[in-house]
Amino acid sequence: MRPESSVLNPQRVQLLVSAMHRDEIAPALAGGCDILDFKDPTQGALGMIDAETLYSISDYFQTHPIDIPVSLALGELTDRLADSKTPLIPSAITYLKMGLANTQGMDHWYSDWQDLKKRIEATGQTTFQWIAVAYADWEQANSISPQDVLAAAIESECAGLLIDTYLKQGQTLLDHLSLDELNTLIEQAHAHQLKIALAGSLRQKDLAALSSISPDIIGIRSAACRGSLRTDSVQEQAVRAFRQQLERQTVLSESGRHIG
Numbered sequence: 001m002r003p004e005s006s007v008l009n010p011q012r013v014q015l016l017v018s019a020m021h022r023d024e025i026a027p028a029l030a031g032g033c034d035i036l037d038f039k040d041p042t043q044g045a046l047g048m049i050d051a052e053t054l055y056s057i058s059d060y061f062q063t064h065p066i067d068i069p070v071s072l073a074l075g076e077l078t079d080r081l082a083d084s085k086t087p088l089i090p091s092a093i094t095y096l097k098m099g100l101a102n103t104q105g106m107d108h109w110y111s112d113w114q115d116l117k118k119r120i121e122a123t124g125q126t127t128f129q130w131i132a133v134a135y136a137d138w139e140q141a142n143s144i145s146p147q148d149v150l151a152a153a154i155e156s157e158c159a160g161l162l163i164d165t166y167l168k169q170g171q172t173l174l175d176h177l178s179l180d181e182l183n184t185l186i187e188q189a190h191a192h193q194l195k196i197a198l199a200g201s202l203r204q205k206d207l208a209a210l211s212s213i214s215p216d217i218i219g220i221r222s223a224a225c226r227g228s229l230r231t232d233s234v235q236e237q238a239v240r241a242f243r244q245q246l247e248r249q250t251v252l253s254e255s256g257r258h259i260g
């Protein structure tokens with residue numbers, strides 16, 4: 001059952017902003033993001049930035065230490081398995097997330113996923129917090145279902161679950177999963193101490209609907225960019241406007257009203 005009162009996470013929902021290179025770090029931070037994420041939106045929902053960009057970000061953090069968590073998208077499990085090289089992940093990264101597109105009908109995806117995680121950690125001699133990714137449009141992604149991803153995330157002791165959309169062609173998270181379906185996943189995840197992040201072309205106007213459920217994190221790329229174009233650049237003003245709406249929604253929800 002969804003809670004009756006509309007409180008968008010009384011502990012304050014965190015805002016994750018996806019940047020694609022180091023020039024987007026400053027506007028994302030100045031706009032008020034709580035988690036800085038890196039991905040290449042031209043390479044899919046969880047496209048991984050290339051090695052040169054990763055190096056330049058790592059270099060930036062040497063001279064500009066960051067005091068918020070940093071996450072990195074690693075692409076899809078199937079892409080990583082097809083790549084003979086194991087990426088070397090800088091220790092400045094807190095969270096790693098990998099998609100499970102095209103795992104439908106794949107026999108050994110779970111053990112392949114666990115092996116790959118171990119290999120990545122062994123290469124950099126660092127442990128990371130892993131975020132399992134469930135696609136709301138999982139059938140189009142040819143992925144296992146969100147329920148199955150959650151079960152696997154619990155079994156493998158992931159730190160959290162991100163529910164995102166695989167296709168970025170205009171439809172949002174809420175076009176694919178109802179608030180009740182999202183709430184069920186959130187409650188199950190919370191019962192196992194997993195954090196829940198929601199993403200998928202979310203806009204400020206979606207925050208009112210999301211106020212009846214309690215995600216820990218809201219992730220944006222499109223809404224943080226100029227013209228809401230995910231392949232354009234992150235704008236401080238767009239991040240700040242989203243952040244303010246998130247705060248405003250929390251205050252209004254707590255007083256029992258909705259944003260019109």
Ligand SMILES: O=C[C@H](O)COP(=O)(O)O
Nearest residue numbers: 018199200201219221222
């Ligand atoms: O992890 C969050 C994603 O980067 C969200 O991207 P999007 O808002 O373009 O769907």
